[in-house]
Amino acid sequence: MTKKNKIIELKNICKEFDGTLAVDNFNLYVRKGEFVTFLGPSGCGKTTTLRLIAGFEMPTSGVILLNGEDISKLPPYERPVNTVFQRYALFTHMDVYDNIAFGLKLKKIKETYVDKKGVEKERYRKYTNEEIDEKVKKALKIVDLEEFEWRDVSTLSGGQQQRIAIARAIVNEPQILLLDEPLGALDLKMRKEMQEELKAMHKKLGITFIYVTHDQEEALAMSDTIVVMKDGVIQQIGTPEDIYNEPANAFVADFIGESNIYSATMVGDKLVRFLNHNFVCVDEFENNKKVDVVIRPEDIVLGDAGCGMVDGKLVSKTFKGVHYEYIMMVGRNEVVIQTTDNFEINRVASISIDPFNIHIMEKEFTVNRYVDAWIDKNNNVVISEEPFECDITQLIPGSHIDDEGYLVDSLGVRYDLTDADVIAEIDLKDIEVIDNSEDGTIAGEIVSIIYKGDHYQIIVRTEEDEDFVIDTEYTWNEFDKVSIKVDPKKIKLTLKAEVKEYVKD
């Protein structure tokens, strides 16, 4: 692709709201005429990014280039982009015609003319009423609502209002059309219809579309390119096929489509061990490395017992129309399988997986690491504003704490570790999640859950915005208010500075 094709480019965009990063170092370019979708759960920064492009928010840092020109500082009314809002944002005190004509009436267009002396000059003029009339009629025709000009917007159905909102935006012939979950308020059938229409409209108009949604099916069905986001960070950019077939990490795999995710270990060259079996795979990783493995349910071949790679017991079977969905227990691991073949359940069967269908990813979290921890005057380690009675003698081998609270090593040297900055590491299994926000040490909210065959990996975000990643066997729900408990003895500590800086004389 040549550089000329880039219509918009976001470079190192960061956006902060009251100290929290909503968008973190966002880099993306969009080609002319492309249909790009920002996909992610609520609060992932996708709408904020869209609002940055529209000009409703200004980036904290970074630049936005439109056709190579920096528009980051331009107000929304000077940007050649238009937005379709989630709840339409129609002007309810105007009729359909005035809503669509609103932008046209404000627009000034350049024209050349010949003045009295015969010199060619440029001037700006407004659209004439006839021109506006013609454009409004054309826009209404595009959204299939001819003859609706004089209707009051409040008398229209949700779907019709949505079409008016689209007409109001495209009538201005924007270079980019921004759509902020435009189908979110419609019912399922209507949504499917509008998806098709939007796609057709995109082809016909040739305008670049940037589309925001949390609905992965919608994103897969409509987009040329999908940008998967989480916590303000881009997780993956790619075509729908790429995103589905080669998810970059466990989050993307879990968010897009259904998947089996397992913790696995590399046991040899292109050999990975999970479900108590060594599978041949196509990805190369170093030996003994802990990794995550993703297998789509439809990529697992179900067969009679003993015929496949691994045997297990089928425990559940659901008819899903086109296929059956089975759950097989392999040891303590659940395997979800989708196939059109009919099997009896409560029987042992086997599965086999093609090496190309085993997607191996680096583990995102192997341990919780807190680089901002410090030691208070009671020799407790403060993590996320909460003191823990850790064993700080591990910082200096062979040391103990004397009566005055100083650390004394085997040579009798005293250390004062008050206010010392430390790095605290907690294993994913060493954190306990408690059902209410009072009983644990730190209260927080569950922001993410990923099922990994025999356990869940959840992320608890505290009020101080600290994330704790926890492996647990129990089921939780997203947005549960919970608290966490850590056995302080199991927290591993490392001093940031040299030990000798803390010598007490």
Next chain:
Amino acid sequence: MVKKIFAKVFIYFMLLLMYAPIILLIIFSFVDFDYIDFRQLFNGDVINLNLYKELFTGEDGEVVVQAFKNTLLIAIVSAIVSTILGTFAAIGMFYSKKRMRKLYELGGQIPILNPEIITALSLTILFVFVGIQFNFFTLLIGHVVLTIPFVVLSILPKLKQMDNNIYEAALDLGAKPSKALRSIIIPQILPGILSGFILAVTLSLDDYIITAFTRNNSFVTLSTYVYGVTSKRGAIPPTLRALTAIIVVVTLIVLLVINFTSGKKDNKRGKRI
């Protein structure tokens, strides 16, 4: 059933009591005695329009009409100021950070919670402290302090009901902020602005204490005039009875017209071109 009838009788009886003094004034606007006494009605031919003539032509009437004009003047001017300032305030508050908004709300609560006499006294002390002569301007400030929090309170709910993105949609379509405010936000909250204005007029018309404290003594309004006469055991100036009757009739007509037009509003929109 009996309970229902009892409830209705109770309500209408209380309404009758509420309106009794006003009805009394209207009845006696057709009787030109100096004071009100039912026995006069039995004295034969007492019904006439003399008080109405007196109101528009007599000396007594001149004072009353002037007081009425002053009352209307301050009510309308203060309501306009309150409505303009209050509309901007409500919009500004709505888009302020939560902490700032709470601060504005707290400030607005003070005149609402304070009895009028404290607002009146505090303003008087301010004017004396600064050394301003009492004039129409000080009276205007008094009435704006009295009415503006209510204007803000009647507009804020309308802003809350509005679609969050509507202002941004206007900017997105090329409107500058001032244009977006004028042609989108203001029309959207117009009902709140109107009811705020009517409320401001009502409060100002009904006021006595703030007027008495912050006016220049030469500026006579209906309330100060009536208080001056009646608090010294004097009778209500007879021409006022005629004026009251006129105000009641005009108010009723205005209310009926408003009711009528707002009911018809939906049918008004037809096809254009």
Next chain:
Amino acid sequence: MSKIKFQRKFLAIPYGIFLVLFVVIPMVLIVVYAFSKTDPVTNKTTFSFENLTTFFSNSYNLHTFLISLAIGLGNTIICLLIGYPIAFILAKKEYKFNYIIVLLFVMPMWINFVLRTAATRDLLFTLGLSGGDHPYISTMIGMVYNYLPFTILPLYTTMLKMDRSLIEASMDLGANKVQTFTKTIIPMTFPGIVSAASMVFMPTMSSYVISDVMGERQISLIGNIIQLYFDQGLWNLGSFVALILLTIILVFMVATRNMEKEDNVRGGLW
């Protein structure tokens, strides 16, 4: 780019300035004046508790203060007793035109309240009740007449929001009518009661117009004292009395702060 860009929140700045100039500063002045005195000769202002001792050592003032409290309390209770059933009946959804009836209760406000009060006095007089002979009775009637609309409005708006099915639920769960009223209806409408009481009690205590007109100047209320000091230019003493009223309001607000919550029932109907 040093130009400050337009932001919508700037629109509230004039209001903020107005509030500071004409609400906050005057309030501060009242507190300052209440605890200071001005020497008539040297014209110097000093900090002092003189206003406090002057006010409380005057038995007439104390008497007036107690009378004001009694009349304020009495009026609040009577207004609630009459206004509560009216609001309750009107808030039932059965009647179509209830909203208009509520408006009718408020409508007399278009006739100035001094004039309305004087007309009430004349009505009572022609019915044989002279304000000169029975100042307390006629004052109370005048007060109730004036403040009843202010009681009905907040009660009505709270009751409109009340979920009436809770009354049925209460009955269904075995509460009798009295229990339902005391345990369900009263607690649910409590914000309205608090708001109504706050709109009646303070103004009754502090206003002097109604008692002057109805009681033919035989009753003195706290408002009369303030007005008297105002006429004589005794700002310090006047401020001190105002401060007493402010303290009462503050106590009332703190005591009921959790009851009104977010929704301001006062602005409701408008």
